Amino acid sequence: MNGPMAMPLDETFPRSIAARVGIGGPVGSGKTALIEALIPVLQARGVDLAVVTNDLVTREDAERLRRSGLIDPLRVLAVEAGACPHTVIREDPTLNMAAGDDLELRFPGLELILFESGGDNLASTFSLDLVDWWIFVIDVAGGDDIPRKKGPGVLRCDLLVINKQDLAPHVGVNLVQMEADALKVRSNRPVVITDSRRSAGIDAVADRIVRAVLFR
C-alpha cells in the first residue's frame, strides 16, 4: 500500500548549554527565599546564573527577585502557569524550556538556570526534559508528618530541603525525627536542613548543586 512515510526525525536538535535545576515545593515553603539565599553563595563561587519563575497568579516571585538587588533583573524571567503549576514543569514544560533557551542566548557563558515552580502540593515533580536535577522544598511549619506522607515530590527529588528549621520548637516539631523520617522514605538520598532567611544550610545546598550539575 502506498502512503505517507513515517516522519523522519532530525537528530541534530538543539541541546541546553547551561545546567538546569528545578526548585519545587508547596506554597509558602520558602522556594523564593532559598533562591535569594543561594544567589550570593553561588555568585561567590563564580557561577554565572539566571532564574525562571513560574508564578501561579501574579508575577510576585519574579518581581521580588528582580528588586532584590541580588541579580541583574534581566536575568529573571517569569512564565505564567495557566492555573496548572504541575503542567508547566512536567506535562508541558515547553514555555520554560523556551525561557531557558532565551536566557542562554542573551547571556553567553551562562552556566546555571534555576527554575522555581509556582508552588502547589506534595505531588509536583519536574520533567527531566526541563531540568537536569531538582530540589523539593518543604518546611517544618507544614507539619513533621510531611515526609511520612510520601508525596512524589518528597520521594523523587534529587535533594529534599527542610526549611524554616528555626520554627521547629515553636510549632511542636521534632526536627531530628522529621529528618530521620525523610531519610527513611528517601532510602537515605540527600536531605538538607535550612533556615533560608538566616542562610543556615545554604552552603550545603550550593555544594550539592555545584557537584551534581557543574561537576566542581
Place this chain on the structure above:
Amino acid sequence: MLTLLATLWQSDSAFPNGAFAFSNGIEGLAELGERLDRDRLAAVLATTLTHRWARMDAIAVLLAFAAVDDLAGLVGIDSRLEAATLPAPQRSGSRRNGLAFLTSHARIGTTGASALKVEVDARRLHGHLPVMQGALWHRCGLDETSALAASAYGAASTMVSAAVRLGLVGAVDAQRALAATLPVIAGLIEEIGARSPVSADDFASMSPLLDIATMRHATSEVRLFSN
C-alpha cells in the same frame, strides 16, 4: 492513515506546545463580568473562529503550509500577521505560543524545526503560532485540510480548557460547547477551501469585545493566563 494519526498526534492536548498557559481572551471576558455558561461559551467560540481564526490564523496556516521550503516566504507571512494583529497581548501570545510549539518540535527532531528556531532566536522571524503550525505540520505529514482542522480545534479547545480552569463552566458542559462548535469549524474550512487561493492581503479580524477584553487583561495584576 498516517495523515490521520499525525493529525490526532498534533491535536492531542498531551502534546506539549504551551497552549495551556493562554486563554486567548476568556479570562479577560470573565474579568469584564461576562457570564460564560455553556451557550455563551459556544457563542464566543463561534465568533472567535468565524471573525478571527478564519480570517487570520487559517490563512496563515495555509500560506505557511505552502511556503514550507521558502524561508523568505515564511518571514513575509509572519511579518504580515504581526502587523495585522492589532491587540498587543494577542501578538505576544501568538509569538510565545508559537515559540513553545517550535521548541517542542525542535527537541523532538521534526525536520526543519531547528532551522526555524535559529531564525526566531535571531529575531529574523517572529514565530507566530499559525505560521509555525503550517510549516511544521506540513513536515509532520498533515494535509492542508487536516492542518486547518487541527488549528481550529486547537484554538477552540484552548479557550474551552481555560474556561474550565477558571471555573466558568463545568468540564462536561464545556465539552457540549465544544461539540456545538465542530460544525462551525467544518463550515469554515469548506468556505476557506472555496475561496482559495488566499494571500496575506486577506488578513482581517473583527472581534472587538474579545480584543478589548484581552487588552484589559494585559494590565491585570491578578491573572492565571498569559493572555
